[in-house]
Amino acid sequence: xxxxxxxxxxxxxxxxxxxxxxxxxxxxxxxxxxxxxxxxxxxxxxxxxxxxxxxxxxxxxxxxxxxxxxxxxxxxxxxxxxxxxxxxxxxxxxxxxxxxxxxxxxxxxxxxxxxxxxxxxxxxxxxxxxxxxxxxxxxxxxxxxxxxxxxxxxxxxxxxxxxxxxxxxxxxxxxxxxxxxxxxxxxxxxxxxxxxxxxxxxxxxxxxxxxxxxxxxxxxxxxxxxxxxxxxxxxxxxxxxxxxxxxxx
Numbered sequence: 001x002x003x004x005x006x007x008x009x010x011x012x013x014x015x016x017x018x019x020x021x022x023x024x025x026x027x028x029x030x031x032x033x034x035x036x037x038x039x040x041x042x043x044x045x046x047x048x049x050x051x052x053x054x055x056x057x058x059x060x061x062x063x064x065x066x067x068x069x070x071x072x073x074x075x076x077x078x079x080x081x082x083x084x085x086x087x088x089x090x091x092x093x094x095x096x097x098x099x100x101x102x103x104x105x106x107x108x109x110x111x112x113x114x115x116x117x118x119x120x121x122x123x124x125x126x127x128x129x130x131x132x133x134x135x136x137x138x139x140x141x142x143x144x145x146x147x148x149x150x151x152x153x154x155x156x157x158x159x160x161x162x163x164x165x166x167x168x169x170x171x172x173x174x175x176x177x178x179x180x181x182x183x184x185x186x187x188x189x190x191x192x193x194x195x196x197x198x199x200x201x202x203x204x205x206x207x208x209x210x211x212x213x214x215x216x217x218x219x220x221x222x223x224x225x226x227x228x229x230x231x232x233x234x235x236x237x238x239x240x241x242x243x244x245x246x247x248x249x
Contacts, residue, residue, distance in 0.1 A: 017055040041077035045084040074106045112167040128187040133196035142202045145181040175215045182219035186226035
């Protein structure tokens with residue numbers, strides 16, 4: 001085991017990378033104990049960081065199959081693996097779109113009820129690495145945030161437009177869920193890809209509502225800060241409106 005850790009930590013020759021990766025995959029089989037799985041997920045993350053593009057292509061199918069294991073038993077160790085896999089091979093998010101979406105939503109639900117800041121950071125990174133400011137996902141996230149803040153009953157049609165979160169609608173989790181969704185969007189702004197944009201009217205509506213809520217005002221201000229930092233001059237007119245809303249209240 002120590003030898004495997006060294007091979008993952010140190011510069012591994014390209015011709016040996018696939019062999020090392022296979023050893024790591026063996027550690028996360030269903031019949032392995034919890035300690036071996038935890039170590040295996042972390043070592044997989046390490047070797048993924050160093051793998052050549054050729055090695056990643058060769059192992060793509062086997063790595064993709066491990067996503068089902070993450071969905072059934074998500075934890076911080078296999079979450080780190082998913083994050084590294086999405087960073088090194090973004091195409092995985094498209095090839096396994098529904099599975100990756102379900103995994104990220106599971107981590108959101110876990111993070112809402114956890115006081116672990118590391119888990120919360122991992123959750124925001126998973127979302128932002130996968131989606132950035134994707135128009136459809138940004139709209140769903142912001143619509144979910146708006147609905148969570150209003151805390152009103154929704155029709156089936158309205159519910160279908162939201163993120164699939166078990167924590168949504170639970171009154172005791174309302175503030176934590178809203179804060180986390182603001183964090184997701186703020187982080188996503190920093191990973192916006194070319195051609196992606198901010199849905200201005202929806203963002204304005206959500207921020208205005210949050211600025212009037214003492215429990216969520218700080219989260220809204222952090223998002224405004226992220227908008228200023230990442231959107232620059234294109235959002236200056238809106239920033240002025242945000243600040244005006246803050247001053248009059």
